[in-house]
Structures are given as C-alpha cells and as structure tokens.
Amino acid sequence: MTLLIVGATGTLGRQIAKHALDEGHTVRCLVRSFRRASFLKEWGAELIPGDLLYPETLPAAFEGVTAVIDAATARPTDSATLRQVDWDGKVSLIQAAKMAGVERFIFFSILNTDQYPHVPLMEIKRCTELFLEEAGLNYTVLRTAGFLQGLIGQYAIPILEKQAVWVMGNTSPIAYIDTQDLAKFAVRSLAVPETVGQTYPVVGTRAWSAYEIIRLCERLSGQEAKIWRMPGPLLGGVQSAARFFEWGLDLADRLAFMEVIASxxxxxxxxxxxxxxxxxxxxxxxxxxxxxxEYFNRIMRKMKEVEYERQKAKEKAASKRKKQSLFK
Incomplete structure (x- = not known):
C-alpha cells in the first residue's frame, strides 16, 4: 500500500512514517522543507514538496497514493495560524484526496470536541470530522488526548533544572498516549475494514492529573518541584487581552484550549x-x-557520566598543578 503522510516531521507523524515503513508500506511524505525532512528519506520514505496552505501543490502528491494519514497541525512556531492550517489546509487536503480517489483517509481529532464549541481548536476538529464524513471518503477518525512526549518539556526538564512547573486551574486528568502506540493504531486501521466510516478513542492506559505527574517526576528524579499555579480567571484575562491585537488572535485561540486542560x-x-x-x-x-x-534513568545515567568526566578533569588539572609546583 502506498501511503501519503502529512505532518511527517512532527512528533506523531515521524512515528507513523517509521511504523508504516517497518510494516512494509511504501511511504510518501508531504514536506515543506527537504532539509528538515532528510531523516525521513534516510529511513526510506519518498519526499514530495507541498504545503497545505497552497492547494495547488497537493494534487501531484496524490499520484499513485492508496491512503492518507493526516498528522499535520499548526505549531506555535509557525507563521501560519491555527485556522489556516487546521481548517483551511485540511479542507484543501480532503478535497484533493477526494479528487485523487484515495481508498482511505485517517484523521486525528481530540476527545470531547462537541463539548467546547467556543474553543477554536476543538470546534475546528469537530467541523473537520463533519467535513470529512460529508466528503464521502472511506475515513477513520482517531480521537486522542495528549502525548507522553509532551510531558518531558512540560514537567521533567523544568524539575531537573529546578525551574518552575506551571499548573493551571483545576488540571483535568489526561490519558496521555505514546506517539509510537498511536502510530500503531493509525497504520493498523488500514488493514481493518471495520474501521471504515468509524470514530474511535485512542488514549493511554489511565488519566493522570498534573499533580500526580509532578509527584511521579519528583520520585523518579529525586528533585523537588517548584510549582506555580495560574488561576483560571487570570488565564481568561490574558486570553481576552490578546484578542485586542491582530498578532494576538492566534495566541488567544491557543490559550482558549487551556480552558479544556484547566476545566x-x-x-x-x-x-x-x-x-x-x-x-x-x-x-x-x-x-x-x-x-x-526510562527517560529519567537515561538522563540520570548521563548526568552521572558527565559528573564523572568533570571530576576526572578536575583531578587531572590538580595533578598537573602539583607537578608544576615541584619544579618551581
């Protein structure tokens, strides 16, 4: 099967590409930068230039493609807005897939999208699900919650570096999933006919609150966390202020999603x-x-190695100074 993976350089997309290649699929990746995506080519994927923001670049990517796995989403560092990528771009992608007559389309959404119509990302995901269904494609929607990979920067690194860990509102328990596991479900769905036209939750084994994760990180690292709590009203105030400025609109949309996490x-x-x-x-x-x-074991082992090398360097320098003093 020839797969077109969109968003293949991202945290989830790269795992999908790797798993699909391991399963023997022919993998084609729609990328904006060949340099940034060079690792995908080394793995054995074909790189095709294209951009969701430019619909005219999409048809060529679909030539000979059997199925699409869409893992793209707007990143905070992108110049494009959430609406441009996750709505306009996805509409263009779905339309291009329909024109090309692809057999399957796998889309990633978020749990409980229908419960937050005023949160832009949630509403965009809900509307995209509906648009995909109405397009008449053989789709499968996988609704997830959050990635384990994101917890490293959010909790583990700040605790190790004795920096503040931000906790907002009432902290919703979240069933985080490893992107490698989510990739398994995405690729497996292509071989399971029962998944056509269906929507499935795909989440981790249990839901964890922010404080439970912090306590676990403290135990595994041997460090005490510095916790900064942001009240819900303060978060809402920042969001409202951001909407007064054109440059703050996308920021406000992203901050709105924090309401889901802090609910x-x-x-x-x-x-x-x-x-x-x-x-x-x-x-x-x-x-x-x-x-x-596994993360803390690896980091703590590395820290011990660094400390050992530092101590050896200090001892070597001290020995050298001692020898020099004998000849003075």
Missing part, C-alpha cells in the same frame, strides 16, 4: 471497543510510569 473534566475514554476492533490490548501500550522511568 477539571477528565480527558479519557473507554478503550474496550477500540482494542477489540484493532486487535490490540492495554498490555501493548506504553504506560506513563514506564515512559518517565
């Missing part, structure tokens, strides 16, 4: 039907504990 409502779901349909089980999933344990 106290769990972002998790029953995975029983998903496991049964995809032929996987909870035992196949990476737990948050094991993921952070």
């Amino acid at each position: 106290g409502k769990p972002l998790t779901a029953d995975m029983a039907k998903t496991y049964e349909t995809f032929g996987l089980s909870a035992n196949d999933m990476t737990t948050l504990e094991s993921y952070l344990q």
